[in-house]
Amino acid sequence: KGFRGNCRCNSLRPCVMRSLRERKEDGSAQRRLARELRQRLKLIVKKESVCRTENEVKLLSQWPSIVNDIEHGMELFQRTKRRRLEVVDEPEVIDRKSRLLAEALRQSKFVAVYTGAGISTAAAIPDYRGPNGIWSKLSQGKEVCSVDLTKAVPTFTHMCLAKMVQEGLVSHIVSQNCDGLHVRSCLDRSSLSEVHGNMYTEMPVVSTAE
Numbered sequence: 313k314g315f316r317g318n319c320r321c322n323s324l325r326p327c328v329m330r331s332l333r334e335r336k337e338d339g340s341a342q343r344r345l346a347r348e349l350r351q352r353l354k355l356i357v358k359k360e361s362v363c364r365t366e367n368e369v370k371l372l373s374q375w376p377s378i379v380n381d382i383e384h385g386m387e388l389f390q391r392t393k394r395r396r397l398e399v400v401d402e403p404e405v406i407d408r409k410s411r412l413l414a415e416a417l418r419q420s421k422f423v424a425v426y427t428g429a430g431i432s433t434a435a436a437i438p439d440y441r442g443p444n445g446i447w448s449k450l451s452q453g454k455e456v457c458s459v460d461l462t463k464a465v466p467t468f469t470h471m472c473l474a475k476m477v478q479e480g481l482v483s484h485i486v487s488q489n490c491d492g493l494h495v496r497s498c499l500d501r502s503s504l505s506e507v508h509g510n511m512y513t514e515m516p517v518v519s520t521a522e
């Protein structure tokens with residue numbers, strides 16, 4: 313009995329393995345077809361509606377959920393792209409906004425300014441996700457050149473913020489930059505929080521070990 317049972321198991325094993333292999337192949341084929349369908353639908357969605365053929369319109373109507381997902385992804389991409397654009401206001405718009413900001417500063421009791429990489433781009437220090445930012449270039453496969461931060465000097469914005477602190481218009485500055493330009497603009501350290509530290513400052517590590 314034991315011998316016959318082993319034979320029966322041995323005879324079924326190739327069938328089971330063949331069935332598993334066929335299922336795996338079927339799954340791979342289905343995923344490939346799904347990718348091809350999505351790619352074809354995406355090409356159609358990118359077309360102007362007046363340029364779509366009757367068959368293309370029919371195909372879109374057959375897969376509404378995939379089409380909605382594609383359109384949603386394209387909208388998110390365009391939204392991210394628009395956020396990366398640098399917008400330059402007209403002089404009269406800048407003047408009007410500046411007056412509104414000045415009035416808001418005069419009426420405020422405590423003003424905190426939060427600065428990031430964009431404040432130092434005028435000092436030839438690249439930001440991260442701007443048009444010429446580090447991550448933007450890396451994502452495009454472009455080379456990122458090294459920058460000598462020791463040659464960077466505080467920008468007009470750094471100096472302006474330091475003056476606003478001295479005049480009492482700004483109470484505190486929180487910066488995520490580590491380039492040290494806020495300190496070099498003669499901003500008092502008591503009015504500055506560098507959340508990522510300062511590359512020019514060394515802090516001793518106090519050890520409690522005996």
